[in-house]
Amino acid sequence: MAPRARRAPPRRDRRGFAAALRALLCLALCLLVAPGAATAQGDEAGPAPLLDRLTPNRIEVIYPGTTRLEMVEDDGPVAAAAYRGDEMVGYVFSTLDVLRAPGYSSTPFDVVAGVTLEGRITGALVLFHAEPYLLNDAPRTARLVQFLHAMEGGEARLGAETGLPPSFVAGATISARAMRNAVQEGARMVLRYRTEEIVVTEPTIDMINFKPRSPEELVADGGLVNAQITNRALQAAMRKAGLGDLLPEVPMTGGPDETYVDFVAGYANPPMIGRNGTGLEPYDTLINGMPEGTMGIFVATLGGVYDHRGTRFNNLSNDFRFDRVSITQGPRSYSFAKQDVIFTRGKVADILVLPADSGFDPMKPWRAELHAAALRPDGTRAPFVLASLDYTLPPGYILMPEPEPAPVWLEPWVEGQRDIAILLVALVALTGILALQGPLTRRRRLHRWVRNGFLAFTLVWIGWIASAQLSIVHLVNYLKAPFVDLSLAFYLAEPLIVILSIYTAISLVLLGRGVFCGWLCPFGALQELLAQAARALRLPQWNPSERLQRVLWNGKYLSLAVILVLIVIAPGAAMVAEEVEPFKTAITAKFVRGLPYVIYAVALLLIGLFTERAFCRFLCPLGGALAILDRLHLVDLLKRRPECGNPCHLCERSCPVRAIESSGKIIMAECFQCLDCQVEYYDDRRCPPLAKLRKRKEREQRQPAAAPAQAAKLGGNFA
Known part of the structure; x- marks a missing residue:
């Protein structure tokens, strides 16, 4: 009697967890974009009085030589008069009191600054911020302190040049620029209300x-x-x-x-x-x-x-x-x-x-x-x-009218023209690679050189040099911006991220998640290059079974759902949860960060040596968001044959991230578009259907050559 076949669990049972996660994600997104989401961040709680936030050491940094401060009791912007002895010399103010200017996180920061009666900045110091690329990053925070200190002596006018460019705070340029602009604009507002300055609208x-x-x-x-x-x-x-x-x-x-x-x-x-x-x-x-x-x-x-x-x-x-x-x-x-x-x-x-x-x-x-x-x-x-x-x-x-300051978003685009040009050339090249993948993947060695060369460019230039690592922070900020009164300038403030986001959105709709995750993510490139080195060193490789892998895939949706829910109910905890992405540590900060963050990032990379792109496949919240949207993609460029999956499993085994089912179907939401399967698809020495066809052609080519020889032999016998 033949043994009873083992019954597979119903497909709906295996996918129940994923369906529940997707429902949780929809709920989180609805909460996130609700009109009251901004108040969930605690905006209704006002800051402490200005003088309570200023210690003697802070005052000495903001307005050196000040002997006392007195709050100005009028209806103008909140400010304290600065005195040296009995002489009033200027004002001290807070951007949080005067402007409530939002930072990159969309949460208003608190920078206190001083301004002389003649309209010169005397100093600036940040007391509070929620900028994701500055939190828990001591080297970059130190650069921000230097950047604000270099504003001393500059004009109290939006658009005036300062001692250091915002790019000095590499990786947090938007935050630095927002703080500088808030200090300049706030100082001018404080002065205009309390001095006899004439507002000139034409040459006078x-x-x-x-x-x-x-x-x-x-x-x-x-x-x-x-x-x-x-x-x-x-x-x-x-x-x-x-x-x-x-x-x-x-x-x-x-x-x-x-x-x-x-x-x-x-x-x-x-x-x-x-x-x-x-x-x-x-x-x-x-x-x-x-x-x-x-x-x-x-x-x-x-x-x-x-x-x-x-x-x-x-x-x-x-x-x-x-x-x-x-x-x-x-x-x-x-x-x-x-x-x-x-x-x-x-x-x-x-x-x-x-x-x-x-x-x-x-x-x-x-x-x-x-x-x-x-x-x-x-x-x-x-x-x-x-x-x-x-x-x-x-x-x-x-007296000339103050020059109309250029749009805030324009400055980084002008300053970053060279980087923008490099990125655009790279994206054109990637578009060519994807469009011409057929001729490319017919040449196994050429494909490997092109693939690894582009990954190296993504890691070194896009990641470590340009700090253009797209992350869940950017996605969340883009989602929140329309609902917290952020202008178009907010979207345009990071040129490289804007360009990458637009390219990713277009490629996501056309081809799926894999264009960004497989080609343009610096941390993903780092994992893949290390994995190739691990295989060259013959380190053991482990991949979960198809059933277990389906469960593990849900990890990225879970991490995404947790972050989105926390942003609404506990913004402070959400900033901690966003650290599930090691991008800030490994890419933006180049591992120069607190030891716990470095240990976490290194641990993920070590796991990736034995299971390729483990973080991308099982934990990345940005990957989860892109995988959800992948279902919208319109075009499938990856070619398949009827024999794929039955009887042939060559592509399934050669896929480094196991995005091909045993049936031969490619799960595009998990595919990184590495094109390894297409290399196998066109290899007539490894792909069984092509190998069979090649051998048949070779036999047919040999048979015509053998026929004359056989006829000559028979003719000799008759003679």
């Missing part, structure tokens, strides 16, 4: 800033233009006017190089020019004693026997004209009478007044002309131009 004459300056200093910075006319230059001007045979109205003294007149001119309205030039009283007359919009031209004689005034402006016969100076701008000319001049006592310095409706534009170039006269033999005057001074108001005397 600087009527605020003033400090004492000499005429020489004003000439040096362009506030004044100067003409020093010597006796020799006077004679040259007269010859140019055709008056070389006459004598000047005001006689020369001294030799040819003696100064005849030292004349300056400039726009008088900026206090740095007009007030320094004439003194407070004449300048006040221009600004406060004249109708609104009145403008002034400052003119002065600093030395020489000639001056810009003369005496004729006092004569009725001259119509009281101030005829030694005129102004031209484009087609317009401006001359002045005595009543158009604000005179200065004690020095030859005056303001020529232009009414608001004169058409004069101080922002545009203009010219001041100094006039003189020669005496004809009959005693009449022959006027000529002694000096022409071209003037343009320097930029330092014009």
Whole structure:
């Protein structure tokens, strides 16, 4: 009597656990995107008062030399006034109080900083954050401290350059950039509310800033233009006017190089020019004693026997004209009478007044002309131009609108152009590999070189150099972003991750999970390369049975479900649970991390030496998410034959991750697209159907050659 066949358990029983896990995942995702998910992170609990968070040591870092802090009691952004002795020197504030700017984790961080009354950052220090790529990472945290310290002395303006670029905190560039921007923007908000700073929306004459300056200093910075006319230059001007045979109205003294007149001119309205030039009283007359919009031209004689005034402006016969100076701008000319001049006592310095409706534009170039006269033999005057001074108001005397800061997301894209180009070239190459996998897998050695070369690139450049390891953290953040008021900038802040995410999403829909997991995951590449080394060293290999493997596959769904549920009910615990991925330790931090994390990562790699890609197959939460979505894929490029699985099991045995069932079916949710099965598929010396066909063709090729020989032998016998 034949023994009774062992009955296989019903298929629904084997898959019941997986179905339950998938239901749990759906519940977790619904909770995650619920409108109240943000409040589950404890946002309703406000921070402690600012002064309670600041110890003396922290204050010394934020605002060195501060002797005391006092909270500012007004309706503006929360800030404390910083004092040195009895003098208030600036403010101390917290980005958490002022902006609540979110970090990469979408949880607002707390960076305290100081700003001077002049608008300069005095220091910055992070008190709290939940940034996944900074937590439990001492080297990277130390770099963040240096990065924030280097902001000292920088402008309190969003977009202003600082001492170090955000890329200095490699692996946490987004977090560093977000903290820097929050400090700059928060400092400007604190200052604007409490100072008399004018918000400039278009170029405006600087009527605020003033400090004492000499005429020489004003000439040096362009506030004044100067003409020093010597006796020799006077004679040259007269010859140019055709008056070389006459004598000047005001006689020369001294030799040819003696100064005849030292004349300056400039726009008088900026206090740095007009007030320094004439003194407070004449300048006040221009600004406060004249109708609104009145403008002034400052003119002065600093030395020489000639001056810009003369005496004729006092004569009725001259119509009281101030005829030694005129102004031209484009087609317009401006001359002045005595009543158009604000005179200065004690020095030859005056303001020529232009009414608001004169058409004069101080922002545009203009010219001041100094006039003189020669005496004809009959005693009449022959006027000529002694000096022409071209003037343009320097930029330092014009208040410009703050430059519109570039979008926050644009900076990393501009800075990372080289890395972006390298990654795009690599993705084009990978697309070519997948599209041309037929010709590639027909050449076993070429396939192995291409495969290992790309894995090495993924590990070394994408992982260790560019730190572009896609992880469950990115997936969760992308899912949460629309529901916690994060802008498009949040998605675009990491160019390489954005590009990889887009490529992974497209390839997932088209070909399945294996494109990313098998080709673009740095930790997966590290496992596979180590596994190849282990097989070369003949280390024993273990793979679970088909039934046990189905159970173990559910581990990645379980780890994904735990993380998603914890994010909703216990965000702090979720950050710990996300450490199930060793990516941060092995790839981003390059094993420079706390000992427990290093031991865990190394342990996973050691297991992978005996069971290839054990972590990817049985524990990776990102792999679990991609495996769920793999069911959407549209195209199956991996070829199969009717003989696959019955009777042939060659591909099943050659699959390093056992993603092929004994029936010959490829389980695409577990396939890493390594193409090893396709190498076997096209190998006519190993694939039984192809080997059989090859042998038949070889026999057919030999038979025609044997027929003539057989006929010759028979013909000889008959002879």
